Amino acid sequence: MVTLAEVAQHAGVSASTVSYVLSGKRSISATTRTRVEQSIRELGYHPNAGARALASSRSNIIALMIPLRTDMYVPVMMEIAIAVATTARTHGYDVLLLTGEEGPDAVRRVTGSGLADAMILMDVQLDDERLPLLRGTDQPSVLIGLPADTTGLTCVDLDFKATGALCVEHLAMLGHRDIAVIGEAPAVYERHTGFAERTLDGLRLRSQELGMRLLHRPCEGGYDAMAVTLARILDERPATTGFVVQNESAVEPLLALLRQQGRAVPEDVSVVGVCPDQVAVQASVRLTSVSIPAQEMGRHAVEQLVAKLEGRGSDEVVLIAPELTIRASTGPAPSAAH
Amino acid sequence: MVTLAEVAQHAGVSASTVSYVLSGKRSISATTRTRVEQSIRELGYHPNAGARALASSRSNIIALMIPLRTDMYVPVMMEIAIAVATTARTHGYDVLLLTGEEGPDAVRRVTGSGLADAMILMDVQLDDERLPLLRGTDQPSVLIGLPADTTGLTCVDLDFKATGALCVEHLAMLGHRDIAVIGEAPAVYERHTGFAERTLDGLRLRSQELGMRLLHRPCEGGYDAMAVTLARILDERPATTGFVVQNESAVEPLLALLRQQGRAVPEDVSVVGVCPDQVAVQASVRLTSVSIPAQEMGRHAVEQLVAKLEGRGSDEVVLIAPELTIRASTGPAPSAAH
DNA sequence: ATAGGTTGTCGAAGCGCTTCGACAGCTTTT
DNA sequence: AAAAGCTGTCGAAGCGCTTCGACAACCTAT
Incomplete structure (x- = not known):
């Protein structure tokens, strides 16, 4: 050596x-x-990394806490993680991978040991138990996601409220009046992961403003759950012509079931997804969707963090503006054509 | 502090x-x-982590190199990464996340700087350029995947050859004689990622032994590519009644296209997947499949590494035996019923 | 020609820990 | 009763680096 x-x-x-x-x-x-x-x-x-860290009290390592459970948005998590890792490298940092398993202890351990200079937290709950710790330390951190109270915190996330609004607007413009929202699994709402609720807020608010009827149903995803959910929706609101899906594993089942029932997409019903582009493009009907800008969020988070570490930058909430890509799954509402 | x-x-x-x-x-x-x-x-x-590392020349960090490209098996990668991270923690290690981007340089950097005590490499090519470096250092490492030459290396992987054989045997037992293999994207074969070729070896060998006809076609995945591939297969081998799919993003398209053509699964054709259980379960027809034991591979890799770091353990290749789970997508070949 | 600035280099201290040898105070053996 | 062996603790050295103050050597202004 x-x-x-x-x-x-x-x-x-x-x-x-x-x-x-x-x-x-x-x-x-x-x-x-x-x-x-x-x-x-x-x-x-x-x-030598250790010697360097000891002498300079800088490890040049950024800790990334990813959620342990992989029940949703796995590819998005992965894409963020990879974007974080590559962006960090361009700034001379390495990335330490922490799972949510240890919970708040991981924050204490990393902060206390000087293992990392800064942290990025993913999958932040509205009332996350790690937040007080972050506020109580001078170690810089960035959240990917948005908790209820953001004072003293730096956050990066897609503007899910605007995303909801955007979906509704698109369907409204096409003449749809009755809209159903296929959401994430009930557990996601129960654990108060902000993004699902914020999307819903945006959907509700804008649809109300535009005088549309909105029905929201969480869904586990998969064919069987989707079949039940869809049946209930069409039973309750037979006039539904527009769907907004925020659940990767419900997209394909929904399309298949609609097809099976003889409802053509986009002639009879329109479907808008909130999902990674890859999912939208690979679906059996190329899906009009608002994409989850995973890379951008990861990159942004690191850049905020580096700015803080260099003394620049401050606490702020960066909400990335949603972008709707029109593909083959949305069209004029059938009644509008009459 | x-x-x-x-x-x-x-x-x-x-x-x-x-x-x-x-x-x-x-x-x-x-x-x-x-x-x-x-x-x-x-x-x-x-x-203090730095001081400790300096004094003991042990960082208690394991480096994990994941592939940069996320064109395949993303959930599997993620599951492995998480299994690695949690298993590492139980042994007192943290995990440093490296992307393939830096290539061999990352190996040099980590080894040279003492940033990590050991490495785990994923997505190993048959003739990977990082291998000579690993052989030339005394830093322990484990590969997840199997290169062409394993001398002096420790590897953990699913036994893909046995996997291929197992799929063929299952279909043979059900009376199928003409089998088509929907493989990974051509690029995967071109870059000589071992697992795809090994599966194919197993498929070919066993089908030959059992006197079956086998047709292999790489496929990009997605509906359009799958439609083209399927048409060609059925054109060339109209008698095909069994499919083996080793491509996550071709599973659903294949099922949808078969349905669309009026070929019932499993009554007319049988489909066996080589994919994570989650994909198999969530498909529109619950798929008979050989699962990719991501967690087990991650856990195994860490345990091998820890053994090496503690002076126990040696270089060996661990091939995990494949397990076939019979679900709803395979049944007796139609001709066998006559 | 002298005071005052720059610029480029060096020596030494010290970051917080591990680890080795030393050794005091015991207990056991002969 | 002396020799030998344990046990539990301490002091000091040193891991490889960063960083601060010092200071030659030069350059500019007076």
């Missing part, structure tokens, strides 16, 4: 000079710099 | 005593131990 001292000796300079070449915190003459860099290359030197 | 020295002072012992209480590497009297533990709790002490 090559050390700083060996590089210094090889280059004929002192250890501190090598350190300054590496960090750029003091000016170094061009000749010395190139000589040192040459030695570093020749010897294959890599600074 | 509380330090060892402060704990020592608070407990009225020397720093080294506290250290030994923590590590258990020397015997400590019960009274002293409890007193120290008390102080640790009262002061909320957490050992």
Whole structure:
């Protein structure tokens, strides 16, 4: 294992000079710099992470807490995680992967041990028990998601309320008046994950403003659950012509069931998804959808964090504006054509 | 930030005593131990990770390299990653998330800097460029996947060859004679990811032994690609009654297309999947499948690694035996019923 | 030519921990 | 009763780096 001292000796300079070449915190003459860099290359030197962390009290590591349960939005989580990891690397940080399992203890452990310089939390509950800890420490953090109280916190998320509104507007514009919302599994609402409720808020508010009827039903996803849910919806509101689906694993079952019942998409009914683009594109009817900008959220979170670590940046809530992509699953309401 | 020295002072012992209480590497009297533990709790002490790493040259971190591209098996990757993280924690390790982006350089960086004590590599190519580096270092590593040459390496993977054989046997037992294999995207075969080819080997070998006809077609996944692929298959081998699908995003399209063509599953054709259980269960016809034991692979990999780090354990290839779960998508071949 | 600035380099201290050898105070063996 | 062995604790060295103050060596202004 090559050390700083060996590089210094090889280059004929002192250890501190090598350190300054590496960090750029003091000016170094061009000749010395190139000589040192040459030695570093020749010897294959890599600074020791532990020593560095000890001396500088900076680990250059960002902790990422991902939810343990993988019952929803797995590809989105993965995409965020990967975006976080790659973006972090471009800023010289590595990423430590924590699962939600340890809960608040993980926050204490990481903060207390100096293992990481900062944290990113995913899957934040409206009233998350980790939040007081984050507020009580001076270690920077960013949430992906939106808790009930954001004071003193930095958050990045899709603007789900606007997303709901956008879906409704699109359907309204096409002449739909009766809309059904296929939501996430009941458990998601019960544990008060903000995004599902915020979407619903947006849907309700805008549909009310536009004088539309809205029916919301959570759904476990999968064929059997979707069949039951759909039957109930059509029973209760036979005039339904527009669907908004916020549940990856309900998309395909819904399309299949509609087809099976002889309801053509988009001729008879329109379907709007809130899901990753990949899901929308791979569906049997290419789905008009608001995409979940996973990469953007991950990248954003890291950039906020890096800004904080460098003393720039402050607490703020960044809501990414939703974008609706029109594909083949929405069209004019049948009654509107008459 | 509380330090060892402060704990020592608070407990009225020397720093080294506290250290030994923590590590258990020397015997400590019960009274002293409890007193120290008390102080640790009262002061909320957490050992500094950097200092620890520097002094012991052990970081207690395991690096996990996941593939950057998320074009396949995303949920599986995620499940493995989570299993790795939670298993690692039970052994006192944290997990550093690396993306494939840096390639071999990441291996050099991690090894050289002592950032991690060991590595787990996912998505190993048959002739992976990281392998020579792994062989050339004394840092323990485990591969999830199987390269062409495994000498000096430890690997964990599903026995895909046996998986292929198992699928064929199941279909053979049901009387099917003409089988089509819907594979991963062509790119997967081109980049020589072992698992796809090994499955194919198993399929081919066993079907030959059993005197069955086998047709293999890679497929991008999604409806359009699947439609084209299926048409070609049925054109070339109209007698096909059994399908083996090794491509998550082709499962649902295949089922939908078969239905659409009036071929009932499992009455007219049988379908066997090689996919995570979740995919098999959520499909429109509950799929007979060989599951990808993601959790088990992740757990296994960590346990191998920990064994190595503790001086136990050696290089070996662990192939997990495939398990076929019979669900609703396979049944007797129609000709067999005549 | 001298005072005052820059610029580039060095030496030394110290980050918080682990670990080794030393040793005091016991207990056991001969 | 002396020798030998344990047990439990301590002090000190050192892990490889960053960073601060010091200071030559040079450059500019007076």
